[in-house]
Amino acid sequence: MIVLGIDTATSMVSVAVVNGTTVLASSELRSDRRHAEDLTPMIDFVVKRAGLAFRELDAVAVNVGPGLFTGMRVGIAAAQALAYALSVPLVGVDGLEALVAAVPAASAEHVEIIVPTIDARRREVAWAMHSVESRRVVAPQVGGLEDLLAGVRERGQHCLFVGDFARRHRDDIISGLGPQAWNVSFGDDALDWPHAKQVALIAHERLLHDEALPQHVPRVGALYLREADAEINWVTRSNV
Numbered sequence: 001m002i003v004l005g006i007d008t009a010t011s012m013v014s015v016a017v018v019n020g021t022t023v024l025a026s027s028e029l030r031s032d033r034r035h036a037e038d039l040t041p042m043i044d045f046v047v048k049r050a051g052l053a054f055r056e057l058d059a060v061a062v063n064v065g066p067g068l069f070t071g072m073r074v075g076i077a078a079a080q081a082l083a084y085a086l087s088v089p090l091v092g093v094d095g096l097e098a099l100v101a102a103v104p105a106a107s108a109e110h111v112e113i114i115v116p117t118i119d120a121r122r123r124e125v126a127w128a129m130h131s132v133e134s135r136r137v138v139a140p141q142v143g144g145l146e147d148l149l150a151g152v153r154e155r156g157q158h159c160l161f162v163g164d165f166a167r168r169h170r171d172d173i174i175s176g177l178g179p180q181a182w183n184v185s186f187g188d189d190a191l192d193w194p195h196a197k198q199v200a201l202i203a204h205e206r207l208l209h210d211e212a213l214p215q216h217v218p219r220v221g222a223l224y225l226r227e228a229d230a231e232i233n234w235v236t237r238s239n240v
Helices: 035-049 069-086 095-101 145-155 164-168 170-183 196-208 229-238
Strands: 002-007 012-019 022-030 059-063 090-093 113-121 124-131 136-143 159-162 184-186
Touching: 002 035, 002 069, 002 196, 012 035, 012 196, 022 035, 022 196, 035 069, 059 069, 059 196, 069 090, 090 095, 090 196, 095 113, 095 124, 095 196, 113 145, 113 164, 124 145, 136 145, 145 170, 159 164, 159 170, 164 170, 170 184
Parallel strands: 002 059, 059 090, 113 159, 159 184
Antiparallel strands: 002 012, 012 022, 113 124, 124 136
């Protein structure tokens, strides 16, 4: 089964095509608010690099967040339009789950819980918790760093932090955990961002188990976790 994966939920835009568990082609680009301009040529490039025509795609998958509001909308809109045009299934994938899926087995040795993190801006972080078998044990949520640390303290297990947010705030996390800091480790920069490769591979696995079926009008919802900044600012001004 050939799946096209799209990820525009963070500042790292990526596209990939997989056939089963084999990655046929992929591309990534650090995008500075140019998601819409970068995405279309990247999709065209990756499909051609894989030696395929668009009609050969069996499904489309997209990172639905959490992440940048505009970025998520760009990716979801493109994925929905493409899936509709090709009459193929559309699968939405949680970006935090995609981060966990990228963790090499060797990095997860002696680890009980993997904690993926994505910068949610406004001094907040989106995070979740997964077992090393990729089973989610704490649902995606957004909050301040102290909320994340409270969740880690409550588990009291050996945690591997991945994602750009955790790596940049490593010292704050270690300091905030105090005596429990010995029980945590951090992924390297290769695990900073979710990637379309994992998005496509996760979607392929779900399609094999009939967890995502063809839809007449393919649609997926964004995993926002909170209101957009513009909506928050509007409410604030309205209450003044």
